[in-house]
Amino acid sequence: MSAIAWIAAVSLAAWGWLALGQGFFWRTDQRLPGRSGPPGAGDAYGSRPRPKEPGEDGAEPPWPSVAVVVPARDEAAVLPASLPSLLSQVYPGRAEIFLVDDGSSDGTGLLARELSARYGGLPLTVASPGEPEPGWTGKLWAVRHGIALARAHEPDFLLLTDADIAHEPDSLRELVVAAEVYGLDMVSQMARLRVAGAWEKLVVPAFVYFFAQLYPFRRINRPGGRTAAAAGGCVLLRTETAVRARVPEAFRQAVIDDVSMARAVRRGGGRIWLGLADRVDSVRPYPRLADLWRMVSRSAYAQLRHNPLLLLLTVAGLAVVYLVPPVALCAGVFGGDRAAGLLGLAAWAVMTGTYIPILRYYRLSLWQAPLLPLTAFLYLLMTVDSAVRHYRGRGAAWKGRTYARPEAAPDR
Structure with missing residues (x-):
């Protein structure tokens, strides 16, 4: 197989793991406990008596x-x-x-x-x-x-x-x-x-x-x-x-x-x-892309703990997982690389399928699902821009305040 086909195979494997091994992240069934059933893993939390409704049992509700x-x-x-x-x-x-x-x-x-x-x-x-x-x-x-x-x-x-x-x-x-x-x-x-x-x-x-x-x-x-x-x-x-x-x-x-x-x-x-x-x-x-760009870029690099190595790994990961599938499909359609095309199509199909539930949640057209690679590319650029702003001393900016070297969420 060609190099692009091998990379597409890695992308497909990554999507297989994401779809099945990452906590079924793409599902949208985690809703408020009490409205649609118990939280998370069934009734693992157990339940307590529901607070009394007004007037119930002739007593004031606690x-x-x-x-x-x-x-x-x-x-x-x-x-x-x-x-x-x-x-x-x-x-x-x-x-x-x-x-x-x-x-x-x-x-x-x-x-x-x-x-x-x-x-x-x-x-x-x-x-x-x-x-x-x-x-x-x-x-x-x-x-x-x-x-x-x-x-x-x-x-x-x-x-x-x-x-x-x-x-x-x-x-x-x-x-x-x-x-x-x-x-x-x-x-x-x-x-x-x-x-x-x-x-x-x-x-x-x-x-x-x-x-x-x-x-x-x-x-x-x-x-x-x-x-x-x-x-x-x-x-x-x-x-x-x-x-x-x-x-x-x-x-x-x-x-x-x-x-x-x-x-x-x-x-x-x-x-x-x-x-x-x-x-x-x-x-x-x-309303504008610039507004959304600021929302994402102000904290994206903080999420990576301001670590250049994590930034490089994130950019590489986004490229392999989200951008390679359409590129490989184009290589198959226009370059005659059949293996790359099939692997790229399969990875893109899994990606699209995992995006459909969130589009349904937002009541948006499902035809938007195949555009996820484009959106991921925008997020990749926002993440890089967040790092650039950090090293230029502008850091995370919000409502007239700038935090040049904010801390990421600590683990300890």
């Missing part, structure tokens, strides 16, 4: 108290679509919201107070922690301040949610039910991102697909498993667990803070769960 912490920096554009969904949560227990205005210049804090006065609902406290101290990223500094305010009210749970995340009215209720019924210390949902524009439709589903490939949800949800990750836009955390895991002090410099948080909780013996959201949505628009 629902845990919850404090919702929302870090917000220059979020006036999205707050009218997200904050009212938190204010209107239908929750039988005590719940309140702490929005931390992280040095906004667009009136985020004032707008939050206006929305609270207009919509009513859960009590809202708006506070500002001032500029972060050295060694802290801005978001985690805001989260720290919000948790400190919340703990003064002694809540049983903390809901950490981003300012661009909109929740259905029963979102908080179902998160608490999942944590209580299955004895979970952290319940996290990956919010459904917006896919309105052409670039969003091309890039966003692959973002979730690649994340699940790195952190297979089934492995995360397996009791006693070693894989740990979370989706920072929606994390319900027991307060005692947050204190034990030193959230967020233990990872105050992390750019990829959700993964760092999950690792800290798991190291402390906590039970974690991560799945795809059905009724929790991000309202932040990414």
